[in-house]
Amino acid sequence: MRIGRSLRLTAVALVGTVALAACGGGGDDAGDGGPASLRMTIWTANEQHLALFNQIAEEYRKSHPNVTEIRFDPLPFDTYTTSLTTQIAGGNAPDLAWIFESSAPDFVSSGALLPLDETLRGTDGYQFDDLAPGPLKLWQRDGKLYAYPFSTSPFGVFVNTDLLKRAKQKTPAELIAAGRWDWSTVLAAAAAVQRETGKAGLVIRDFDYKGWDNLSTFWTGWGARAWSEDGKTCGFTAPEMVEAMTTLHRAIFVDKALPGPGTTADFFAGDAAMTITQISRASLLKEDGFGWDLVPLPAGPKGRYAVIGQGGLGVLKQGKHPKAALDFLAYLTNPENSAKLAQFFPPPRQSQLTAETLAKTNPKLTQEQLQQVVIDGITTGVVKPNHTGQAELSQQVRAALDPLWKPDADVKAVLDGVCATIQPLLAK
Amino acid sequence: MSQTEEAAGRGANRPAGGAGGPAPVPVDGSGGSARRPFWTSRRRDQLTGYVFIAPQLFGSAVFVLLPLALVVWYSLHEWNVLAGTFDYVGAENYRALAEDPTLPSVLRATALFSVGLVLCNLSLALLLAVLLNQRLRGTVVFRTLFFSPVVVSLVAWTIVWGFLLQDNGGINGLLDTIGVDGPNWLRGEATAMVSVVVVQVFKNVGLNMVLFLAALQGVPAELYEAAEVDGASRARQFWRITVPLISPTILLTSIITVVGSLQVFAQIAVLTQGGPGTSTTVLVYYLYQQAFQFHHFGYGATLSVLLFVIVLALTVLQWQMRRRWVFHES
Numbered sequence: 036m037r038i039g040r041s042l043r044l045t046a047v048a049l050v051g052t053v054a055l056a057a058c059g060g061g062g063d064d065a066g067d068g069g070p071a072s073l074r075m076t077i078w079t080a081n082e083q084h085l086a087l088f089n090q091i092a093e094e095y096r097k098s099h100p101n102v103t104e105i106r107f108d109p110l111p112f113d114t115y116t117t118s119l120t121t122q123i124a125g126g127n128a129p130d131l132a133w134i135f136e137s138s139a140p141d142f143v144s145s146g147a148l149l150p151l152d153e154t155l156r157g158t159d160g161y162q163f164d165d166l167a168p169g170p171l172k173l174w175q176r177d178g179k180l181y182a183y184p185f186s187t188s189p190f191g192v193f194v195n196t197d198l199l200k201r202a203k204q205k206t207p208a209e210l211i212a213a214g215r216w217d218w219s220t221v222l223a224a225a226a227a228v229q230r231e232t233g234k235a236g237l238v239i240r241d242f243d244y245k246g247w248d249n250l251s252t253f254w255t256g257w258g259a260r261a262w263s264e265d266g267k268t269c270g271f272t273a274p275e276m277v278e279a280m281t282t283l284h285r286a287i288f289v290d291k292a293l294p295g296p297g298t299t300a301d302f303f304a305g306d307a308a309m310t311i312t313q314i315s316r317a318s319l320l321k322e323d324g325f326g327w328d329l330v331p332l333p334a335g336p337k338g339r340y341a342v343i344g345q346g347g348l349g350v351l352k353q354g355k356h357p358k359a360a361l362d363f364l365a366y367l368t369n370p371e372n373s374a375k376l377a378q379f380f381p382p383p384r385q386s387q388l389t390a391e392t393l394a395k396t397n398p399k400l401t402q403e404q405l406q407q408v409v410i411d412g413i414t415t416g417v418v419k420p421n422h423t424g425q426a427e428l429s430q431q432v433r434a435a436l437d438p439l440w441k442p443d444a445d446v447k448a449v450l451d452g453v454c455a456t457i458q459p460l461l462a463k
Numbered sequence: 464m465s466q467t468e469e470a471a472g473r474g475a476n477r478p479a480g481g482a483g484g485p486a487p488v489p490v491d492g493s494g495g496s497a498r499r500p501f502w503t504s505r506r507r508d509q510l511t512g513y514v515f516i517a518p519q520l521f522g523s524a525v526f527v528l529l530p531l532a533l534v535v536w537y538s539l540h541e542w543n544v545l546a547g548t549f550d551y552v553g554a555e556n557y558r559a560l561a562e563d564p565t566l567p568s569v570l571r572a573t574a575l576f577s578v579g580l581v582l583c584n585l586s587l588a589l590l591l592a593v594l595l596n597q598r599l600r601g602t603v604v605f606r607t608l609f610f611s612p613v614v615v616s617l618v619a620w621t622i623v624w625g626f627l628l629q630d631n632g633g634i635n636g637l638l639d640t641i642g643v644d645g646p647n648w649l650r651g652e653a654t655a656m657v658s659v660v661v662v663q664v665f666k667n668v669g670l671n672m673v674l675f676l677a678a679l680q681g682v683p684a685e686l687y688e689a690a691e692v693d694g695a696s697r698a699r700q701f702w703r704i705t706v707p708l709i710s711p712t713i714l715l716t717s718i719i720t721v722v723g724s725l726q727v728f729a730q731i732a733v734l735t736q737g738g739p740g741t742s743t744t745v746l747v748y749y750l751y752q753q754a755f756q757f758h759h760f761g762y763g764a765t766l767s768v769l770l771f772v773i774v775l776a777l778t779v780l781q782w783q784m785r786r787r788w789v790f791h792e793s
Contacts (some may be wrong), residue, residue, distance in 0.1 A: 117755050124544040124760060141758075145545035244650075245736060296650045297630035353547060427757040430737075437739035440650060 071356040072104040073363055075131035076119055078346075080109035083318050084379055091375070095366045102359060112241075116426065123147070123353060130354035131364060134182055136345040137248060139173045140423040143181045148349040149357055150179040151364065158365040162384070165370070170383035173418060174347045182347030183368050186380035188313040189343045189412025190252045191404075192221075192333070196326040198308040199224065202231035207330040217334040218256055218282070221309070225292035228308040235300035235307035236292040240316070244296040244440050247432055248420045252311045252342045254279035256335015261420040261432070267461055269454035271432075272447075278336075280439065281446045288442040296440045313344055314409055315379045317399050329404045331412065343416035346380070381409050388413060424460065431456050531771070537764035544758050556765040565741060565749070572656070573745040577724040579660040584720050585713070588668045592675035593701070606676070610669035617666065621733040624662045625649070628734070652742035655735050659743055662730055667723070671716045678712035679705065707790040714789050718781050725774055746770050 079085070085107055092105035108129065110118040116138045122128060134142050142148055156163045170184040194207050204224040210216045225236025242249040251261065257279035260270045270276055286292040294300045294307075302310035303319040311332065320327060332341060348368070350360040366372065373382040378397045387393070388410050390402040397405060422428055435453040438444055541552045560566065591609055595602045612620060627633040628648040635645035648658045682705060690700045706713075728747045731737060737744035737752065744752070746766065754763025 120544050120758055121755055124542075141545060145543065147545040147547070245738075295630060295647075297628075297632075297647045299629065424757070430752060430756065433736075434738060434740050437650075440739075 070101055070103045071359040072106070073102060073131065073356060073360055074106045074108055074129045074354075075133070075348075076108045076110050076115075076122070076129045077133045078110060078112045078115045078135075079315075081318055081379075084315075085109070087375060087379070091367055091372050092363075095363060099359075099362070102363070105363065123351070126353075128351045128353040128355075130356055130360035131348060131350055133185065134347045134349055136173060136347070136418055137421050137425045137429065139182070139345070139347055139421055141425060142347075142349060143174060143176050144423060147352060148181040149352050149361060150181055151183060151350070151361065152180050154361040154365050155180070155183070155368075158369065160369065161365060162370055162386075165386050166383045167385045167388070167413075170345065170413065173345060173421065174349075182349035183364060184345050184383045185348040185368065185376075186315065186346040187343055187383055187413050188315055188345070188381055189331075189341050189408055189416050190311055190313055191329050191331055191408035191412070192309050192311055193302060193316070193320075194309050194328045194330060195302065195305065195307065196328055198228055198232060198234055198305075198325070202228040202308070204228065204308075207328050211330060216330065218253075218336075221333045222282075222286045222290065222292045225309060226286070226290040229291045232308075234305075235294040235298075236309065237286075238294065238300050238302055238307045238310045240302070240310050240312035243299075244437075245433055247436055248429065249311070250283070251417070251419050252332060253283060255340050255342050255417055256332065256337060257282075258335075258337040260417075262422065262457075262461055266422050269458045269461055271450045271453040271457075275337075277447055277450055280450060284439065284444065284446055287440075314381065314400070317397075318379060320399060329400060329408055331407050341412035341416035342419060343412060344419050381413060422461070424463070428457055428460055431460060534764045534767045534771075537761055538768050540761045540764075542760040544760060552761065556762050559762060560765050560769065565744075568741045569744050569746055569749045572741065572743055573725065575656055576660060576727060576743075576745050577721060579656070580663055580724040580727075581717060581720050583660060583664045584668055584671060585716060587664060588671035588716065589675050589713075591668065591672045592679055593705075595672070596676060596679045606673075609672055612666050613669045615666075617729050618733060620666055621662060621730050624658075625734050628658050628662075649735055650739055652739055655739060655743050659727075659730050659734055662734065663724075663727060666730075667720075671720065674712055674716055675709065678709035682708045710789040714781065714785050718778060721777055721781065722774055725770065725777075746773075 075088075077084075077088070088107045092107070096102050096105065115133075116135060119129070119132055119134075152163075155161050166184075170187040171180060174180055174182040174184055192207070196206050199206055202224070204227055205213075205215075207216060210220060221237065228234060228236045239249050239252065248261070254260075254276060257275045259273055259276035259279045262268060262270050283293075287295055300306040302312075303316070303321075303324075305325055314329070317329070331339070334340070348364060350357055350364055354360055367376075368382075370384065370386070373384050374387055374392065374395075376382065377387055377393055381388070381393070390406040390410060393405045393409060394400070394402045432453055435456040436449065438452070439446060439449040538556050539551060539553060541550045541555070542548070595606050595609075629635075630647040630650070632648075634648065638645040646654045648654045686704050686708075687700055690704060695703065725745075726747055727745055728751065731743055731745060731748045732751070735743040737748050747770065750763050750766040750770065753759045753766060
């Protein structure tokens with residue numbers, strides 16, 4: 036009995052010690068005037084991206100000796116938001132975080148981020164009014180800006196012109212000139228590449244039969260959308276969506292214009308003739324690789340259109356040095372640094388959204404490519420699907436769409452199933 | 464741990480002075496009324512015991528008991544990580560659990576995976592152990608081959624299998640050479656579950672095989688000789704001698720495998736992400752989705768409690784059933 040009591044006492048003492056240690060945690064949180072070590076989570080581990088970030092951070096630290104370190108912490112793209120929220124839950128929130136457009140409504144509405152307006156407007160030479168209102172919309176609530184739209188990147192089509200020529204297909208430049216850069220021509224060319232060369236025709240990057248929101252780069256051409264503007268009504272059963280998905284299904288399983296489920300093909304390794312992705316992926320193109328072009332998304336039955344993906348940069352309320360983080364954000368996104376970053380991440384600054392300005396920092400892209408894909412795209416683009424509770428919605432749609440990725444799928448029935456599954460979540 | 468505790472227990476229960484019988488007479492001649500020194504031999508033994516078990520006790524308290532208690536505590540709350548709110552909701556999460564429309568399919572997938580894994584793993588491990596228990600040349604090589612996946616990183620193993628199981632992957636390539644058009648393994652509901660089970664079976668079958676092998680080598684040879692003299696066939700010898708004598712190991716491996724099967728995560732996360740549909744969404748993966756992807760930490764904790772109860776119930780059931788079929792236990 037005495038042993039039992041002693042054991043119980045020991046256990047209580049141990050738990051008590053741990054609890055006290057936990058309560059005492061965070062003692063390293065120096066005041067914002069004191070030394071601060073900042074950490075920013077980002078999705079990219081690309082060396083060129085990181086080199087530029089680090090260069091800007093070094094410049095900043097020269098004039099801000101109290102900031103002892105600025106660390107850019109790349110998290111894997113696929114699990115980025117999960118890793119970020121896990122860090123927050125574990126009491127290890129970063130000071131600044133990149134936020135994808137898909138989780139923007141969750142972050143902006145939850146109160147996890149600090150408003151930026153006051154700091155940005157109060158920073159000398161910031162030119163806050165230069166920020167275009169369109170890209171800011173997703174990141175605002177009640178008139179306040181909660182994240183800076185760090186990258187407003189339209190989707191375009193990277194084309195391997197060597198592969199198209201091998202398959203005796205016209206180049207996109209020729210098709211655009213002939214006014215035939217549309218989905219029916221592009222899917223036919225993609226199918227021809229597969230037939231003639233054995234390589235993949237078209238890859239919708241990051242879709243891989245799971246990341247369905249990337250399909251918005253396709254179905255928007257038919258005027259379809261995942262849900263209504265107010266987010267309350269499912270759009271998967273709309274006739275435009277059924278038509279778009281029927282076309283896509285046929286392209287995959289009948290014409291083999293796109294690689295089927297479970298088949299991987301990397302455009303940047305030369306395995307595919309065309310890929311739909313964002314301008315920031317241009318850094319993956321090799322100097323001595325294949326001949327390539329970057330062109331806007333093909334026209335759909337509803338005409339020309341553009342889809343944009345956005346990345347916001349926010350300061351987390353639960354970070355250790357919010358004030359220092361706000362100040363660094365203002366520096367990182369000031370006109371001068373914004374121009375530097377524009378080569379990878381198109382800024383929301385109207386004065387910099389000209390082909391001439393962007394061309395200065397985009398040696399790989401021509402002024403024509405920048406005008407057609409980036410500037411026109413940002414002006415007219417529809418943002419990829421986003422909604423409060425997007426992660427759960429996204430998972431439900433993925434699971435409900437799975438039966439579509441079979442040769443004998445009943446497209447209409449599957450899409451009805453998607454709406455039956457997500458409508459209760461949308462209506463919440 | 465049990466040995467350490469046992470040792471500590473033995474030390475603690477041993478009478479002072481290290482021998483049985485009455486307490487020793489004090490040597491200073493002051494009689495029984497003299498004040499006994501605090502650090503008696505018994506106390507020293509107790510302290511030694513506690514010191515020995517302290518690291519394990521500390522580890523268990525911090526990494527097992529405390530999280531377990533916290534999970535139950537979290538399950539009674541709605542925890543919004545982004546907003547930083549943590550509100551008490553009572554049994555609300557448990558009510559949601561009872562009404563969750565996805566849960567039945569998750570439990571079905573979990574049961575399918577566990578049953579498939581336990582049956583395939585144990586029968587294959589036993590078969591391999593029996594085959595490799597023969598006095599033949601080259602058995603050591605095969606033992607090493609079958610055991611080597613156990614020491615390979617789980618994620619690396621799974622990623623390689625992911626490539627093999629692709630539609631244009633190695634397995635379908637092999638099938639193609641013999642004129643068979645293989646299925647798209649990870650995209651069909653039935654084949655995805657079979658694939659995940661097979662990947663896990665090959666990963667861990669070596670461990671159970673080694674345990675069975677050790678048990679088989681402990682079966683006295685004279686029992687087989689006697690059975691042979693009596694005219695028993697090889698099959699009869701296996702069922703009447705081998706199985707009963709290695710039954711304690713069968714119990715051990717079945718408990719380890721059942722508990723392990725309920726904790727499967729990496730294979731699902733890497734190979735199928737719970738799909739197609741929810742056909743491979745097992746309980747641990749569902750829990751991960753709810754807590755870490757959908758930010759429903761309170762509900763995720765509730766699912767953890769459910770998992771804990773299921774593991775506990777199955778382990779207790781297996782432990783109770785041992786009297787019926789484990790040799791030496793009846």
